[in-house]
Amino acid sequence: FEVEDTHPHRSLSRTVRCTDPAAHTVDWRLTADSGNQPAAVVRFSGGRLTVCDPGGERPDFSGDVPLNRLPQNNSLVIYELPTAWTNSQGQGHRELGVGTFRDVRAMVDETVGGANFASLPVVERGRSYLSELGANALELLPPADSFFKREWGYDTAHFLAPDHDLGFPEGNTSSTAIADIAALVVACHHHGIRFFVDMVMAFGRVEPYQTIDFDNFCIGDPKDHREDPDALTSGRADGHQDIRDGFGSTLFRYTRELDAPAYDPISGQNAVTVPARQHMYSYLTRWMRDLRIDGIRMDSVENVANWDFIRDFKNRAHDLWNERWAAQALGEGADERFLVVGEELSEPMALLTQGRLDGLWNDKFRALIRAALIGLTEDGLNFEETVRRAIDCRALGFIQGTQAINYLTSHDVEGFRRERLFNFFSSSGVTDIERRVKLAFACLLTAVGVPMILAGEEFADQHDRFDSQGHVTQDGGKQVDPVDFSRLGDDWRRRIFEYVARLVKARTEIPALSVDDTTFIHTDFNDGKRVLVWRRGNDTQTPAVVIANFSDFVSDGGLAGEYRVPNWPATPPGKRWREITQDRLVAPEFVGREPLFSWEAKVYTLV
Numbered sequence: 148f149e150v151e152d153t154h155p156h157r158s159l160s161r162t163v164r165c166t167d168p169a170a171h172t173v174d175w176r177l178t179a180d181s182g183n184q185p186a187a188v189v190r191f192s193g194g195r196l197t198v199c200d201p202g203g204e205r206p207d208f209s210g211d212v213p214l215n216r217l218p219q220n221n222s223l224v225i226y227e228l229p230t231a232w233t234n235s236q237g238q239g240h241r242e243l244g245v246g247t248f249r250d251v252r253a254m255v256d257e258t259v260g261g262a263n264f265a266s267l268p269v270v271e272r273g274r275s276y277l278s279e280l281g282a283n284a285l286e287l288l289p290p291a292d293s294f295f296k297r298e299w300g301y302d303t304a305h306f307l308a309p310d311h312d313l314g315f316p317e318g319n320t321s322s323t324a325i326a327d328i329a330a331l332v333v334a335c336h337h338h339g340i341r342f343f344v345d346m347v348m349a350f351g352r353v354e355p356y357q358t359i360d361f362d363n364f365c366i367g368d369p370k371d372h373r374e375d376p377d378a379l380t381s382g383r384a385d386g387h388q389d390i391r392d393g394f395g396s397t398l399f400r401y402t403r404e405l406d407a408p409a410y411d412p413i414s415g416q417n418a419v420t421v422p423a424r425q426h427m428y429s430y431l432t433r434w435m436r437d438l439r440i441d442g443i444r445m446d447s448v449e450n451v452a453n454w455d456f457i458r459d460f461k462n463r464a465h466d467l468w469n470e471r472w473a474a475q476a477l478g479e480g481a482d483e484r485f486l487v488v489g490e491e492l493s494e495p496m497a498l499l500t501q502g503r504l505d506g507l508w509n510d511k512f513r514a515l516i517r518a519a520l521i522g523l524t525e526d527g528l529n530f531e532e533t534v535r536r537a538i539d540c541r542a543l544g545f546i547q548g549t550q551a552i553n554y555l556t557s558h559d560v561e562g563f564r565r566e567r568l569f570n571f572f573s574s575s576g577v578t579d580i581e582r583r584v585k586l587a588f589a590c591l592l593t594a595v596g597v598p599m600i601l602a603g604e605e606f607a608d609q610h611d612r613f614d615s616q617g618h619v620t621q622d623g624g625k626q627v628d629p630v631d632f633s634r635l636g637d638d639w640r641r642r643i644f645e646y647v648a649r650l651v652k653a654r655t656e657i658p659a660l661s662v663d664d665t666t667f668i669h670t671d672f673n674d675g676k677r678v679l680v681w682r683r684g685n686d687t688q689t690p691a692v693v694i695a696n697f698s699d700f701v702s703d704g705g706l707a708g709e710y711r712v713p714n715w716p717a718t719p720p721g722k723r724w725r726e727i728t729q730d731r732l733v734a735p736e737f738v739g740r741e742p743l744f745s746w747e748a749k750v751y752t753l754v
Contacts (some may be wrong), residue, residue: 153361166305168355169412169429170480171437172325173292174201183294183304183353190203198437200314201321206329208439212336213475215620217441219483220282220549221661224592224651225343225599226282229558230290230313231343231629232264233611241611241630245296246307247316248327251287256334262316269632272293278338280644281651286343286444288558290328291430294352301446302352306430309438317409332439334563341484343442344434348460349450350396350428356426364423365397365404380449381495391450399423401453419441424456428463435467441485444508444552448491448498450670454701458503461487486597488552496544509551509596512537516590519697520583521575522677531670534679534697538594539665548663551596555587567601569609580607582746585646586695589728589748592650593683593693595663603630605647606640622663645729650750653727657752659684659691668692668714678701678743680712683748690716695748708742715739722753 154162164179170187172628177186190199198207231341232246242264249262253270255277261270269276277285290313292305314324335342356364368377369390377400379388391398400423408417412429434440443464451457455483464487472481488506489498511526517539518525522532536542540551560566568587572580591598602608608631634640654660660683669680677697684690694712702708715738718724724733726741727750733741741749 148359150359152358154357155361155367160280163358165358165371168305168359168426169307170305170752171198171307171433172200172482173305173308173311173686174322176201176321179479184355184358185305198325198327200312200323200325202323204323204326206325206418206437207638208329208333210337211333211439213477214441214472214484215475215477215480216339216350217336217341217482217484218339218655219661220486220597221483222655223341224282224654225282225284225286225552225597226277226399226602227288227554227558227599228602229630230310232267233629233631233633234264234267235633238326241631245316246312246630248331249316250291251285252327252331253448255285255331255340259334262318264632267632269635277340279552280600280648281655282338282600283340283655284343284442286345286442286599289345289347289446291344291347291434292324294367294572301347301394302517304351304353306351306426307433328438330679336439341441342439343444343486344440345444345446346430346434347446348399348430349391349452349562350393350398352396356395356423360422364426366391366400369398377452379452381452381454381491384639389449391452393450396706398450399427401456421456424459427456427460431464432467433461435464435471439471441468441488445487445489445504448489448504449493454498454501454503457489457498458501463505474635486549494543499546499550502633506550506552506597507545508557509540509543509545509553511543511554512540512551512553512594513555513557514564516587517571520587521572521577526528530677530697531672531679532591534695535667537590538681539663540594540596541663545596547564549597550594552599553591553594553596554599554601555591556601557599560610567608567610568604569607573609578671579746581643582744584643585728586697586746586748588650589649589693589695589750592647593660593681593691593750594652595665597652597685600651602645603632603634606635606637606644608634649730653691653750653752657689657691659688661689664688669712674700678710682716689753692716692751693748694751695744696743699745700743700745701745706742709740711741712739719753724751725754726751 152163165184166185173185174188175185188201190197218335230246234242244263247262249727250264255259257273257275260272292308292310293302294304309324309328311322314321314327332342366377372378405419408419411418411420413425442686462729468485469481486505489504490508490512515525515533519534524530545551568584573584587728666682668682671678680694682690682692702710724738
């Protein structure tokens with residue numbers, strides 16, 4: 148469209164071309180003179196406008212499964228997948244590139260192979276990597292169209308369009324993003340995997356409304372407009388408010404209303420609105436109705452800033468989900484299969500108690516468990532309380548487990564004890580990395596909460612890209628370090644993967660791990676030991692019991708030794724205990740008295 152440029156940092160009243168802000172498809176092969184406004188694509192056929200890719204390809208959701216076949220919130224294991232991948236070629240050579248929608252689909256659907264990374268075993272035809280791991284929810288880092296060549300995705304430009312680069316594998320003549328993401332979602336559903344998207348709503352980069360109507364949709368640098376109602380973050384857990392941070396992008400307005408009625412894309416009427424809110428409701432509607440997503444992670448909640456808008460966005464998401472559920476006449480169970488969670492690392496529980504979000508990222512789990520994994524404490528707590536609060540999020544103020552997204556590592560690997568586990572243990576002087584990573588996952592997958600795994604952590608991938616000082620920073624390494632799936636070829640990493648996969652399977656299948664009931668039945672801090680034992684499940688369920696040793700203690704006698712756990716649950720007639728991490732049955736005479744080695748966990752259930 149030709150419009151008068153309203154951006155305050157450019158020449159005003161200049162006629163420029165910009166992309167349709169409601170474009171469902173964009174084609175970066177054809178741009179305006181600025182180079183950052185791509186053509187929008189739409190198909191005109193039979194007197195109607197319809198969605199398609201630049202080559203005319205259409206999304207195909209035929210054969211999608213009923214929503215009630217998808218897993219419930221309390222049995223989820225989320226796999227957080229960046230779109231920057233690499234393939235080590237030996238002798239220091241690494242192939243860097245984009246893990247496209249087709250590559251991701253090949254991690255799910257055994258009937259197709261990869262595209263850009265076809266040589267990687269995890270995307271080879273005949274294999275479903277995510278099914279092998281057992282994850283039943285896939286969270287793709289922002290899949291909406293981004294201005295930059297795809298490495299990260301947190302600079303959304305066209306909110307209603309799937310990313311052009313993610314739909315443009317090598318060998319294509321044009322992007323097939325719409326068709327490819329539809330095929331990916333259908334493949335996930337057929338494999339019992341929920342499809343979450345990471346939504347970046349606080350800011351955008353070269354987003355069309357920055358040209359069309361800057362002041363009504365956006366705020367300039369908040370440091371220069373401190374009295375503006377859209378200048379401050381939402382209140383953190385301590386009530387403190389900061390200046391909003393766009394991290395180099397332009398912040399949207401979510402507080403100041405228009406002075407007069409204007410067209411509202413949601414109601415189709417003229418109304419006094421906060422325009423950026425209505426734009427985001429359109430974004431939400433597009434991805435919920437047309438692309439059939441099953442969960443949302445809201446990025447940078449404190450920079451979205453307006454809690455009323457966050458509540459209304461969450462409520463609209465649930466309304467759209469219930470609309471899809473009702474259309475399939477599925478009866479009860481809709482709320483148990485949809486989540487809107489937010490990232491606000493100060494974790495203001497009022498967002499949950501006031502019903503503004505369904506859940507929050509539980510960054511305290513990461514901080515607490517990482518301290519325990521190197522024998523330290525956190526937040527002034529003693530060691531026992533450090534572990535207890537990590538394992539049961541209700542001790543942190545969460546009311547139930549589905550409100551807490553627990554993780555060992557997230558894509559935000561910048562800062563103290565936030566790096567990948569391999570790098571964290573290496574920098575902490577730990578030499579038995581395999582053992583510590585396994586212990587970490589035993590805690591994650593038996594804790595109260597929804598576990599999330601950053602892609603690569605399931606085999607102890609390591610961080611490779613740093614700034615000039617050897618650090619991970621916003622500009623050097625954080626946003627561009629790719630997942631290296633080729634490292635799965637290392638024997639010790641393969642052992643970690645298999646260990647994690649057994650625990651993931653248990654987490655998704657054992658009812659005791661899907662409820663909040665948790666009891667610590669034994670602790671031992673004598674003679675340098677740091678051993679804790681917890682039981683998951685209520686009185687009517689088959690229990691899961693975890694023995695975790697956070698110390699160098701080894702029971703006397705090695706494999707012939709034993710560590711006795713008092714208060715071990717009774718063994719019902721006809722039942723036997725199975726140790727999950729090694730997938731073995733326990734002889735009746737050794738129940739509750741097996742050998743225990745340093746920095747290890749054992750997880751038991753009855754069969």
